[in-house]
Amino acid sequence: MARERIRTEEYGKIRRITWKGKPAADAYYRDSAGNRKRILRTADTWPRAERALKDALKDLFVESESDLTPTSTVAELIDLWWLEWLASKPAVQTVVTYESRKRQIVKGLGGVQLRECTVPRVDRFLKSVKQSKAHRTILRAAFGLAVRHGAMKHNPMHNVASMPAKARSERRAPQAPDAAAVAEMLTLFRAWDRGKDGRGVTRNHPLEDFGKIEFATGARTNEVLALTWDDIDLDAKQPTVTIRATLIQDEHGKVLRQEFPKTENSERRLLLPQFAVEVLLRRRVESYNEKVFPNGRGGWIQDANFRRRWWHEALKGSKYEGIVPKDFRKAVATLVARQMDAKTASRQLGNTETVALKHYIQRAAEGPDATALLESAFRSAVPDVETD
Structure with missing residues (x-):
């Protein structure tokens, strides 16, 4: 049976060996580029060598303080995304608008962990507020950041319901004063x-x-x-x-x-x-x-x-x-x-x-006067038509 391949940024079985006459522990791991490498630590006893090896492996794969995990909350995600977004220097008025929408999102979803952000849960939140394009833009971008950080596998905003369209009776054609x-x-x-x-x-x-x-x-x-x-x-x-x-x-x-x-x-x-x-x-x-x-x-x-x-x-x-x-x-x-x-x-x-x-442009209440055109076309097509 083929040996199972070690996943990227993970390590395999830890072995206790003797290295140059000393107790040692070693293991193979794959770095962030996918390369297979070996790591070894020695000590005066095998348990201490194994403990030193585990500490070294932990240091290899430690995540930065800004990294997100599946247990991070939406509030933590939004804070991280907000700083990244502000660095793009958006217009002041856009910042003001997004700030109020951000507060609503944190109030409604802030304590939810990223692994709990299912499509139904996010969909229910959007339907519970008077959602705007800004709500959806913020969530789509923030969840996209979480996917890039490996904290989420999929962006739930890709599958939530579209914004409800206005009913035909609620749509008004432009009305302009003369x-x-x-x-x-x-x-x-x-x-x-x-x-x-x-x-x-x-x-x-x-x-x-x-x-x-x-x-x-x-x-x-x-x-x-x-x-x-x-x-x-x-x-x-x-x-x-x-x-x-x-x-x-x-x-x-x-x-x-x-x-x-x-x-x-x-x-x-x-x-x-x-x-x-x-x-x-x-x-x-x-x-x-x-x-x-x-x-x-x-x-x-x-x-x-x-x-x-x-x-x-x-x-x-x-x-x-x-x-x-x-x-x-x-x-x-x-x-x-x-x-x-x-x-x-x-x-x-x-x-x-x-x-x-x-x-902006009000539709004309009356159609154009096309009587002459229609009369001419009709007479040309049916020249011998009789009228009462």
């Missing part, structure tokens, strides 16, 4: 900007001006709020705005300008219509720092204040209550797509054409 609705909302914004707050102090907020620039560009909220005067060229024959940054919040809630936009398609230079030029010329004369839309203290406007307080309060009680800044992007996309084409609309928004069609 230019008349935008004009009415701008009037509401103007009244709110010039109104008084709960203390009786005039607000003097830039909501109307923001709305005009949003409608002039179709840019994202935080792209407009991140604009500086270096991004605006009002002296050109055709004034332009360059979208090349966005506002983000760091892990401490501080608002920062990120010197690149959301996606590769987002960086773009847009021609400005005259109504936007007039707004920017006035704001340029009144400006006191580099920001186009500073807050009352000269800093960046916080997204939460802008969307949840200013915008919401300005439209509260009107027929436009519930409209959000993203709907202005839809209005721009729909208008440009209908007057030009979807590809041009996507370039205006800084999206791909697929994304623009799926999320």
Whole structure:
């Protein structure tokens, strides 16, 4: 019967022998490269020689403190993966988002050992939380790390159920306000900007001006709020705005300008219509720092204040209550797509054409007037048809 092959990073039978007249113990082992080698230790007695040999073998195969084992917990795995992931220098906003998802994962699975992370267990966890792509991305990457460390044989994320798709009744085609609705909302914004707050102090907020620039560009909220005067060229024959940054919040809630936009398609230079030029010329004369839309203290406007307080309060009680800044992007996309084409609309928004069609461009309620074409085709095919 053939002798069983020693596995990599394991050793075979320990033998007691005499080596140069001394008690000794030896064994064969295979190193991490798969090479078969012999190791020997001597002592004044065979038990001591055998003990010395076992200590030497233990040193050969000892794992570093960072290595994972099947008995390591998910919390330990996530901590190790997190440090490795941070070393790749992800975007600050991504770190903020992933940190909250990481806490949910540790809360729900943290004490589970890796050998206990079966597909059913991980699947139940994902179904128990309002899962997002971030939950799945973190778990897939972390379990992948465990597989690479030899602590898991398979990545359970490969077999968990897909994210539940929205029911057809829950999917809404893009609904965009038309230019008349935008004009009415701008009037509401103007009244709110010039109104008084709960203390009786005039607000003097830039909501109307923001709305005009949003409608002039179709840019994202935080792209407009991140604009500086270096991004605006009002002296050109055709004034332009360059979208090349966005506002983000760091892990401490501080608002920062990120010197690149959301996606590769987002960086773009847009021609400005005259109504936007007039707004920017006035704001340029009144400006006191580099920001186009500073807050009352000269800093960046916080997204939460802008969307949840200013915008919401300005439209509260009107027929436009519930409209959000993203709907202005839809209005721009729909208008440009209908007057030009979807590809041009996507370039205006800084999206791909697929994304623009799926999320921003409202489908036409009426079909085209193809009556003449259809009549001609029918008469050509059936020239002698009689009609009553």
